[in-house]
Amino acid sequence: MLSVSGLTVSYGAVLALRGVSLEVGRGELVALLGPNGAGKTSTLGALMGLCRAGGAVCLDGEALLGRAPEKIVRLGMTLVPEGRRVFGGLTVEENLRLGGAVQRDEAARRRQYAEVYALFPVLEERSGQLAGSLSGGEQQQLAIARALMSGPRLLLLDEPSLGLAPKVVDTIFGLIDRLRASGLTILLVEQNVDRSLEIADRGYVLVGGEIVLAGTAGELLQSQDVQRAYLGLAS
Amino acid sequence: MDILIQNLINALALGGTYALLALGLALVFSIMGLINLAHGELMTIGAYALYFMILWAFPFWLALVGALLCAVVAAVLMERVAFRPVRDASMATMLLTSFAVSAILQVAYQNLISPRPLPVAMPSFLGGAVEIGSLQVGMIQLLALGCTAALLLLLVWVFRYTAFGVAMRAAAEDFDTTRLMGIRANALFAGAFALSGLLAGVAALFWVAQRGSVDPLMGFLPVLKAFIAVIVGGLGSLVGAVAGGFLLGAIEIALRALLPSDLLPYRDALSLLLIILVLLVRPQGLMGRRREGVR
Numbered sequence: 001m002l003s004v005s006g007l008t009v010s011y012g013a014v015l016a017l018r019g020v021s022l023e024v025g026r027g028e029l030v031a032l033l034g035p036n037g038a039g040k041t042s043t044l045g046a047l048m049g050l051c052r053a054g055g056a057v058c059l060d061g062e063a064l065l066g067r068a069p070e071k072i073v074r075l076g077m078t079l080v081p082e083g084r085r086v087f088g089g090l091t092v093e094e095n096l097r098l099g100g101a102v103q104r105d106e107a108a109r110r111r112q113y114a115e116v117y118a119l120f121p122v123l124e125e126r127s128g129q130l131a132g133s134l135s136g137g138e139q140q141q142l143a144i145a146r147a148l149m150s151g152p153r154l155l156l157l158d159e160p161s162l163g164l165a166p167k168v169v170d171t172i173f174g175l176i177d178r179l180r181a182s183g184l185t186i187l188l189v190e191q192n193v194d195r196s197l198e199i200a201d202r203g204y205v206l207v208g209g210e211i212v213l214a215g216t217a218g219e220l221l222q223s224q225d226v227q228r229a230y231l232g233l234a235s
Numbered sequence: 236m237d238i239l240i241q242n243l244i245n246a247l248a249l250g251g252t253y254a255l256l257a258l259g260l261a262l263v264f265s266i267m268g269l270i271n272l273a274h275g276e277l278m279t280i281g282a283y284a285l286y287f288m289i290l291w292a293f294p295f296w297l298a299l300v301g302a303l304l305c306a307v308v309a310a311v312l313m314e315r316v317a318f319r320p321v322r323d324a325s326m327a328t329m330l331l332t333s334f335a336v337s338a339i340l341q342v343a344y345q346n347l348i349s350p351r352p353l354p355v356a357m358p359s360f361l362g363g364a365v366e367i368g369s370l371q372v373g374m375i376q377l378l379a380l381g382c383t384a385a386l387l388l389l390l391v392w393v394f395r396y397t398a399f400g401v402a403m404r405a406a407a408e409d410f411d412t413t414r415l416m417g418i419r420a421n422a423l424f425a426g427a428f429a430l431s432g433l434l435a436g437v438a439a440l441f442w443v444a445q446r447g448s449v450d451p452l453m454g455f456l457p458v459l460k461a462f463i464a465v466i467v468g469g470l471g472s473l474v475g476a477v478a479g480g481f482l483l484g485a486i487e488i489a490l491r492a493l494l495p496s497d498l499l500p501y502r503d504a505l506s507l508l509l510i511i512l513v514l515l516v517r518p519q520g521l522m523g524r525r526r527e528g529v530r
């Protein structure tokens with residue numbers, strides 16, 4: 001479904017990505033793991049057209065590089081950004097409405113609301129509340145729900161467990177697992193290696209802007225190299 | 236008592252004009268990161284449009300509509316021609332661009348229209364006063380007050396209930412994330428400028444109605460005040476900009492009413508002093524967020 005090859009991103013003279021290649025198949029949950037500053041967010045930014053990049057990105061045969069984020073969302077790929085980035089001054093309902101802005105069809109939008117509220121009942125309870133007043137876990141749920149409102153085929157998640165209490169992390173990972181079970185294709189960026197590989201089909205390990213390891217979740221869980229990669233011993 | 240009410244009406248009328256200008260500036264700033272120094276020239280364009288349409292004997296209402304339309308079109312063109320090409324550039328580049336646009340337009344008005352103030356023949360009923368009880372209220376103040384109130388209410392409705400308004404608020408808060416919702420960046424810029432042009436146009440009508448003339452530098456002073464209002468209100472806050480505008484209007488009218496006549500020439504300096512005091516107490520402005528950065 002998504003195929004990335006030779007992706008490069010640089011900030012001024014700093015090369016943040018040095019030719020990243022990865023594949024995500026239809027219905028798969030793929031984890032992209034790596035320590036701080038590895039280039040995970042840069043990868044997702046390049047995929048979504050948020051930062052300028054070299055290489056090639058294909059979504060179901062459609063070339064994405066050089067396209068604007070708003071266009072890429074319309075092609076069926078949506079990002080839940082790092083740090084949630086909900087619109088704090090807008091209500092929960094308004095956040096969701098924006099998420100569904102690309103839906104032209106009113107009936108489809110209603111269906112989408114029903115689906116999202118069924119998945120995240122707490123959001124329905126709080127629909128009139130300002131998003132900024134939600135707890136961290138609720139904001140993360142809202143960020144995911146908002147992304148689902150556009151009806152994506154491929155969902156990109158950037159560190160959804162960041163800064164959340166362990167119990168809340170459980171909830172979030174449970175939700176991601178359910179989304180995958182419902183047939184959604186997901187690329188999950190995480191630092192929480194064990195939890196991610198528990199629910200993922202496959203994984204990639206990114207260190208210093210390069211993929212240093214790739215394999216099925218089982219292989220990676222067994223591998224000593226993943227731990228070493230995190231300690232900076234790899235490559 | 237009457238004097239008090241009279242001054243209150245004056246303060247609200249003047250503050251309302253500042254508020255409209257400040258809202259336009261804040262909208263463009265929070266969405267694009269652009270401090271638009273050419274905002275005043277949008278006002279001036281609206282005022283010239285009014286002048287010419289009255290001169291060419293269009294019906295008055297049509298001249299009003301024409302002036303507003305002209306300001307909106309000019310704002311959208313300004314964004315398209317001058318600001319869109321530099322929108323990814325640094326804030327300093329954008330600031331200089333807007334300074335250049337402002338200077339070019341001022342020179343164009345001076346050379347193509349007239350360097351001197353041109354009298355605008357407003358209909359005579361606007362010069363009158365309305366008696367409310369024992370109170371004499373200027374027709375223009377009353378209209379400015381009513382129109383500003385109606386316009387602000389309309390804007391509250393737009394910002395709260397329309398897709399366009401919600402997208403504008405979202406973009407003012409977090410532009411990149413708004414694009415991730417599939418909302419086109421160009422539409423956001425065009426929308427922000429169109430709205431700021433409309434607000435500048437309305438402010439221009441009030442300004443000309445009070446002063447009866449239009450000149451190439453007309454936009455400078457009110458927009459300078461509006462900038463102050465934006466800062467006082469809290470850079471990046473739309474509600475704050477409106478509040479800042481009304482606060483500034485109130486301070487100016489209060490000083491005009493209370494200062495002994497030999498101190499009157501210093502009233503702008505004094506009102507700025509009061510503003511500085513406000514900022515000393517609340518450096519982030521009335522409604523500013525205490526977050527770092529604007530985006």
Ligand SMILES: Nc1ncnc2c1ncn2[C@@H]1O[C@H](COP(=O)(O)OP(=O)(O)OP(=O)(O)O)[C@@H](O)[C@H]1O
Nearest residue numbers: 011014016034035036037038039040041042043082
């Ligand atoms: N806007 C930027 N300007 C300059 N350098 C940047 C910028 N964004 C990221 N970088 C650099 O690029 C590299 C990769 O950053 P990136 O944010 O993609 O990493 P990450 O894997 O998402 O890290 P984290 O786990 O901390 O979120 C880092 O060295 C970072 O310092």
Ligand SMILES: [Mg+2]
Nearest residue numbers: 040041042082
């Ligand atoms: Mg990151």
